[in-house]
Amino acid sequence: MRVLVTGGAGYIGGVVAAQLVAAGHDVVVLDDLSTGHADAVPDGADFVKGTLRDCAAEVLSDGVEAVLHFAAKSLVGESVADPARYWSGNLGPSVALLEAMREMHVRKIVFSSTAAVYGEPERTPITETDPARPTNPYGATKIAVDTTLSEFARLYGFGAISLRYFNVAGAHQGANGRWQGERHSPETHLIPNVLAAATSAQAGEGRQVKIFGDDYPTPDGTCIRDYIHVTDLADAHLRALDATRPGEHRVYNLGNGAGFSVREVIEVCREVTGADIGADVEARRPGDPAVLVASSAKIQAELGWHATRDLRAMAADAWQFTQSRRPR
Numbered sequence: 001m002r003v004l005v006t007g008g009a010g011y012i013g014g015v016v017a018a019q020l021v022a023a024g025h026d027v028v029v030l031d032d033l034s035t036g037h038a039d040a041v042p043d044g045a046d047f048v049k050g051t052l053r054d055c056a057a058e059v060l061s062d063g064v065e066a067v068l069h070f071a072a073k074s075l076v077g078e079s080v081a082d083p084a085r086y087w088s089g090n091l092g093p094s095v096a097l098l099e100a101m102r103e104m105h106v107r108k109i110v111f112s113s114t115a116a117v118y119g120e121p122e123r124t125p126i127t128e129t130d131p132a133r134p135t136n137p138y139g140a141t142k143i144a145v146d147t148t149l150s151e152f153a154r155l156y157g158f159g160a161i162s163l164r165y166f167n168v169a170g171a172h173q174g175a176n177g178r179w180q181g182e183r184h185s186p187e188t189h190l191i192p193n194v195l196a197a198a199t200s201a202q203a204g205e206g207r208q209v210k211i212f213g214d215d216y217p218t219p220d221g222t223c224i225r226d227y228i229h230v231t232d233l234a235d236a237h238l239r240a241l242d243a244t245r246p247g248e249h250r251v252y253n254l255g256n257g258a259g260f261s262v263r264e265v266i267e268v269c270r271e272v273t274g275a276d277i278g279a280d281v282e283a284r285r286p287g288d289p290a291v292l293v294a295s296s297a298k299i300q301a302e303l304g305w306h307a308t309r310d311l312r313a314m315a316a317d318a319w320q321f322t323q324s325r326r327p328r
């Protein structure tokens with residue numbers, strides 16, 4: 001099947017595109033490289049550099065049968081500072097994509113939503129029926145796209161699945177042996193930042209990891225978050241692609257069911273890297289809930305998916321990626 005991967009030059013889209021190629025699909029990536037990297041597009045995939053608004057219709061017209069939609073801006077802080085940029089950068093291009101799909105008679109879509117749509121949950125683990133009350137414009141734009149997908153399913157017979165997840169981590173080794181991992185700028189995710197501190201420690205420099213609050217009601221006092229390995233995530237996307245049904249928009253949470261504390265993540269990174277990673281405790285950040293963990297019971301029951309890679313695998317693979325990019 002010819003599949004369009006929007007944002008396939010980014011971290012997750014690049015890994016999913018590689019998995020699709022490996023599974024025998026004919027893949028075309030559309031990415032404007034606003035935050036992505038051309039060399040993240042896997043071997044064997046076609047690449048069109050451009051925006052969804054300008055190029056989606058043309059790319060879709062070339063025999064595309066399904067879309068995996070990753071292209072988005074995804075920095076929570078940036079979305080708070082400049083909400084309009086997120087509405088025009090996330091909702092606008094997504095509607096343009098859906099409209100192009102409608103015109104080109106492409107009806108299957110899997111969308112990268114986010115567990116940020118749930119805001120500060122009343123209970124954990126979070127299930128799909130819990131209220132979506134995003135606490136930032138990033139999450140609000142994602143729930144707006146979810147709503148649009150429900151409407152396009154109802155009105156135009158789209159078969160859509162939204163996958164909602166928290167922190168994606170780890171790296172993926174492609175068929176050519178090359179590691180694909182996170183290259184965000186700025187990097188706001190914990191594991192790459194802890195590994196950057198490990199690199200710094202090995203170089204004899206003193207970069208410290210910041211722990212925002214160690215007085216939360218959790219076993220070690222630090223916040224607990226859900227992490228999922230990017231390869232497990234890619235597997236969920238491939239299952240979702242096969243599971244779309246005309247006229248239905250379904251939502252699935254993806255999580256590892258348990259979550260890990262900030263201190264646990266740092267400790268595992270210490271073990272994996274052998275580096276003496278230093279950590280400073282700072283004040284809590286406003287709006288950081290103690291525990292954010294998603295339930296994957298629905299996708300497990302309906303699509304047979306569950307996370308298979310643990311925190312150690314995420315840290316170890318991300319470390320492999322970090323090391324593969326070191327100058328030799």
Ligand SMILES: NC(=O)c1ccc[n+]([C@@H]2O[C@H](COP(=O)([O-])OP(=O)(O)OC[C@H]3O[C@@H](n4cnc5c(N)ncnc54)[C@H](O)[C@@H]3O)[C@@H](O)[C@H]2O)c1
Nearest residue numbers: 007009010011012032033034035036051052071072074168
């Ligand atoms: N990384 C995570 O932990 C995480 C968690 C939950 C949800 N998500 C979602 O997953 C998706 C991918 O995240 P990522 O971490 O790979 O981000 P990323 O920034 O690495 O990838 C996004 C890609 O989309 C491209 N892009 C953005 N706007 C575009 C547009 N209008 N037209 C064409 N290309 C465009 C960028 O150049 C980039 O290559 C996003 O939708 C994000 O909201 C990510």
